[in-house]
Amino acid sequence: MSKIIYLQCPTGISGDMCLGALVSLGVPIEYLTTKLNALGIENEYRLRMELVHRNGQEATKLHVDLIEHHHHDDDTHKKHKHHQEHHHRRHLPEIEAMILGAKLPGRAEKWSLAVFRQLAVAEGAVHGIAPEKVHFHEVGAVDAIVDIVGTCLCLDWLDISSNEQDLPLLYCSPLPTGGGTVRAAHGLMAVPVPAVLKLWEMRGCPVYSNGIDKELVTPTGAAIATTLVQQFISPPAMTIKQIGLGAGNLNLTIPNILQAWLGLTSDSNQSNQTKTSPYIEKISVLETQIDDLNPQAIGFLYDALFEVGALDVFTQAIGMKKSRPAILLTVICNLDKCDRIQEVLFRETTTLGIRTSIQERTTLKREMQTIQTEFGSVKVKIAWQGEDMNKTITNIQPEYEDCAELARKQNIPWREVHRIALQTWHQKHNQ
Structure with missing residues (x-):
């Protein structure tokens, strides 16, 4: 109760x-x-x-x-x-x-x-x-x-x-x-x-x-x-x-x-x-347009943002005033991480202003499982709807980095490691 x-x-x-x-x-x-x-x-x-x-x-x-x-x-x-x-x-x-x-x-x-x-x-x-x-x-x-x-x-x-x-x-x-x-x-x-x-x-x-x-x-x-x-x-x-x-x-x-x-x-x-919108949480969405930043800084910026708690970071190509090519940088984070995200954006980019909004997102329940494949261990992310006794698995995804590391070590295609990881998980769970 x-x-x-x-x-x-x-x-x-x-x-x-x-x-x-x-x-x-x-x-x-x-x-x-x-x-x-x-x-x-x-x-x-x-x-x-x-x-x-x-x-x-x-x-x-x-x-x-x-x-x-x-x-x-x-x-x-x-x-x-x-x-x-x-x-x-x-x-x-x-x-x-x-x-x-x-x-x-x-x-x-x-x-x-x-x-x-x-x-x-x-x-x-x-x-x-x-x-x-x-x-x-x-x-x-x-x-x-x-x-x-x-x-x-x-x-x-x-x-x-x-x-x-x-x-x-x-x-x-x-x-x-x-x-x-x-x-x-x-x-x-x-x-x-x-x-x-x-x-x-x-x-x-x-x-x-x-x-x-x-x-x-x-x-x-x-x-x-x-x-x-x-x-x-x-x-x-x-x-x-x-x-x-x-x-x-x-x-x-x-x-x-x-x-x-x-x-x-x-x-x-x-x-x-809550079944129509079962897992709703509030998130901060931060956006800024940048047209005068060395593109090499973007990769470093991604790492810095994830280190302070960003849930997701992405860019889009846009056109700005005076026909300048630019990017729209968007960061998604939990509400309590907003200030730290802003600090990183002001420190690592040339932006003069950041727009912030609070939005809702509906998420699936998820967990990480580790499976043993013929190439080595791979973490697999499992997402589902419903309760534990009556849940429906909706998404199964092997982790990219684990697959990439094994592909490099074994000198085999990444797609093959990914396929074997999925196949191994399904065989283990009889699905």
Whole structure:
């Protein structure tokens, strides 16, 4: 049995609603405060829980009260004003450093970093700048840091099961679009705001209108959902154990409450819920065009990129301005390797800018087996669909380097080694 959570969001999702719903499932405020204070923000906020009513229904409201310090002399006041503005101008590298320095539980740290990276990529795409250059404004403020990191801490404390990519078994209803306008750091904006729209686009998120013209999904809430949620679906097959209720700020025509259904599901149900897209993971895709680099550097660049964690690297021939022949260099990596990949690209190439996006990829389960052939040992990569007791092997590929090494040693064609390796594997497994 796996422990899962389903988020029912009739009035949308925000960071504080999500945190409130999870806290109402039993996460101690004292635990949250202790872990969050390790971020180095203990002098900037106080976390406070309140039971409130929304259209007659009781729900948990989490307040992040910012601590105000009153000073009388001008110099101190200026310093305090700068300190307050600093809350609203944190960049991604600073937030990542805070999270890494806090020594959070492993899964909570990984999930928090992923949510902020997703949000930075979306904000960067909206404003046409690199994710690391984004001024987070509201989402970089203390309350948003508390909401995002706090939510990840709650999911870890509740011991929600994880999938193969170590993401929580978190599911969510389709999200309402809302409407009207809202005042943000960049002025008056239409709802949904651009960052939310970009996050929905990046994830391919299902949405609908419930007729309420208010901001129902905030950037923080959208980032949490589009990063951590497995699927946006109707309630999955599960045995409900507890319901958490998180209240929003507004009083609406229907109860402004996010429901967190905590329950158990069998492994077979979990497999059925994800069989249409069974192994989905988020990856970073980095691209840059280069027209003034010695081609001899490309081979060295490939090795350097793979050394720091690139999953794949490839180039395409393109034409650029002034009719210059050039290459489009693309690197695929896990989200936590993005910064190191960028460092290598800037160090080893002549590029002046790198585009970064987060995409989803659906992968097969795979493993490496070693077989003994008449020429020597060869590693074989096996890929399959389904569970171990009912899996269908879809791809069998001997490793190129092993085949090439044996071909050189034995002075025989590479194709012959490859053929014998496949034949040996099939004979061993009676396929």
